[in-house]
Amino acid sequence: MRSLSFSEMFKINKINQGYLFIAPAIILIALMTIYPTYKLFDLSFHKLNRRTQETTFVGINNFKDVISDPNFETALKQTMVFTGFGVLGHMGLGLLLALLLNSNINNTVLSISRSLILLPWVVSPPVVAILTQLWGHPLISPIGKILSGLGWQGTFMPLGSVNFALPSIIIINIWQFTPFYMLMILVNLQTIDKELYSAAMVDGANYLQKIRFITLPHIKNVLLTFTLYSIVVNASYFDLIWIATQGGPIRVTEVLATYTYRLAFQSLNWNKASVVGIILLIFSLLLSFITFFLMRNKENKG
Numbered sequence: 117m118r119s120l121s122f123s124e125m126f127k128i129n130k131i132n133q134g135y136l137f138i139a140p141a142i143i144l145i146a147l148m149t150i151y152p153t154y155k156l157f158d159l160s161f162h163k164l165n166r167r168t169q170e171t172t173f174v175g176i177n178n179f180k181d182v183i184s185d186p187n188f189e190t191a192l193k194q195t196m197v198f199t200g201f202g203v204l205g206h207m208g209l210g211l212l213l214a215l216l217l218n219s220n221i222n223n224t225v226l227s228i229s230r231s232l233i234l235l236p237w238v239v240s241p242p243v244v245a246i247l248t249q250l251w252g253h254p255l256i257s258p259i260g261k262i263l264s265g266l267g268w269q270g271t272f273m274p275l276g277s278v279n280f281a282l283p284s285i286i287i288i289n290i291w292q293f294t295p296f297y298m299l300m301i302l303v304n305l306q307t308i309d310k311e312l313y314s315a316a317m318v319d320g321a322n323y324l325q326k327i328r329f330i331t332l333p334h335i336k337n338v339l340l341t342f343t344l345y346s347i348v349v350n351a352s353y354f355d356l357i358w359i360a361t362q363g364g365p366i367r368v369t370e371v372l373a374t375y376t377y378r379l380a381f382q383s384l385n386w387n388k389a390s391v392v393g394i395i396l397l398i399f400s401l402l403l404s405f406i407t408f409f410l411m412r413n414k415e416n417k418g
Contacts, residue, residue, distance in 0.1 A: 153397070159386055162174060164386065174387075178387050182392060197282065198350060198353070198371055203350060205289075206293055206294050206342075210298040210300075233295050236291055242359055245356045245360040246359065248275070248285075248360045260272030276365055278366065281368050301338065351396060352373050352396055354374060372396060
């Protein structure tokens, strides 16, 4: 009796071959996303006894403990500040730089400017963090030496200052990642039909009016999408902050990501660390739904 080929078996069993092509991706998503998310919720509702290694269901007690922790409140507030200024810097400066590079400037100047602006984005966050420490070191900082040469008697140590540590981290974060948002916005600006601007100019529109009535309406969905992306990324940002300051001095740069790291890897309290992870997950999902609603609403009006 002749053996059946794979194609004949698919026809007999009415199996759509497309399912087999997407099966590896579905399995990978299940392993890397669905299961860890399930485990996150599972850990958040249990408590581990380190002596006996037994877990006990405690309901929402872990949530109560985390929310009542003063360090969590501090980290949450500073995360909101870090995220708010980060998003404003990324999207605001990104849009301004994209508009500038999309204008009618010399091609040589454009190429040089684009390369210089993109340079910070090429450097990895750990390297940026180390450079930040060097530039903020009270003894070897070039900025400190310049200020001393100008007659300043103080000590230049922004990362060690309670008042300037968080603003310094915010500025470095904006400096490093604004080029990415600028590039994404610039790509979309270049897809706008130039004849629209010519027609607006004939009608007497000035530069700001062209931006308001032509540019922004055409890239509004892109701006919404990358605003959401910036919020989610900044709210869970870890690398630069931990390497540069480790949340110090005296927790003035502590954010939810560093707070979670302390709970999980220093205190070995995975249950409470999972609670913070769920809070960040819910926050991200809520923003995603809001952004999706705004995009759909504008599309329906359009």
